[in-house]
Amino acid sequence: MKPYEVLLHDNKHWAARKKAEDPAFFERLLHVQSPEFLWIGCSDSRVPPDQITQTEPGEIFIHRNVANLVVNTDVNLMSVVDYAVNHLKIKHVVVCGHYGCGGVKAAMSNRDFNQVLNMWLRNIKDIYRIHRKELEAIPDEEQKVNRMVELNVKEQVFNLAKTAMIQRAWSVDQRPDLHGWVYDLHDGLIKPIVEMKAGADLDDLYEFEGL
Numbered sequence: 598m599k600p601y602e603v604l605l606h607d608n609k610h611w612a613a614r615k616k617a618e619d620p621a622f623f624e625r626l627l628h629v630q631s632p633e634f635l636w637i638g639c640s641d642s643r644v645p646p647d648q649i650t651q652t653e654p655g656e657i658f659i660h661r662n663v664a665n666l667v668v669n670t671d672v673n674l675m676s677v678v679d680y681a682v683n684h685l686k687i688k689h690v691v692v693c694g695h696y697g698c699g700g701v702k703a704a705m706s707n708r709d710f711n712q713v714l715n716m717w718l719r720n721i722k723d724i725y726r727i728h729r730k731e732l733e734a735i736p737d738e739e740q741k742v743n744r745m746v747e748l749n750v751k752e753q754v755f756n757l758a759k760t761a762m763i764q765r766a767w768s769v770d771q772r773p774d775l776h777g778w779v780y781d782l783h784d785g786l787i788k789p790i791v792e793m794k795a796g797a798d799l800d801d802l803y804e805f806e807g808l
């Protein structure tokens with residue numbers, strides 16, 4: 598079997614097993630989608646959101662990109678947030694990074710990754726600049742990257758809070774709560790880093806009036 602054929606083969610087994618365990622499984626998910634969580638995670642293949650949280654199909658709405666960034670000019674991400682917040686009415690948004698993130702590491706180097714990746718990684722370099730003092734006081738390179746991963750998650754949660762979309766949902770509907778987490782590849786555990794409950798305080802500069 599070719600590698601991609603293994604995927605199709607395993608899919609058949611999975612579908613059969615699901616149906617055997619719970620005959621109404623697919624039927625139930627067919628007509629409604631009402632997940633409680635939006636997950637914004639890294640594309641890294643070692644951090645599969647549903648497996649590490651033991652959730653089933655239908656439970657998490659997912660967006661993934663390199664280094665789990667919330668860029669407000671990213672039409673892809675903003676459409677996902679819009680749909681999740683305004684249509685699915687999700688209650689929690691989780692931004693989940695992971696220690697040792699290759700995207701974060703790359704952004705901390707001076708290597709030229711050519712046009713498109715450079716554009717994306719620039720967003721992370723800007724975060725490094727904001728936290729330069731704290732980061733450069735860390736002598737160990739791995740620890741520095743890991744602290745940067747935490748700061749990145751924090752800034753991405755703030756980036757969500759800076760959007761009128763989130764602020765409007767907070768003022769109209771008192772949701773969603775925003776959570777910043779970091780997954781550890783060493784032991785499979787998730788560490789909560791930051792939490793912003795709906796309506797949380799925000800730098801005045803970013804607050805919209807009349808929402």
Ligand code: CO
Nearest residue numbers: 639641698699
């Ligand atoms: Co990563």
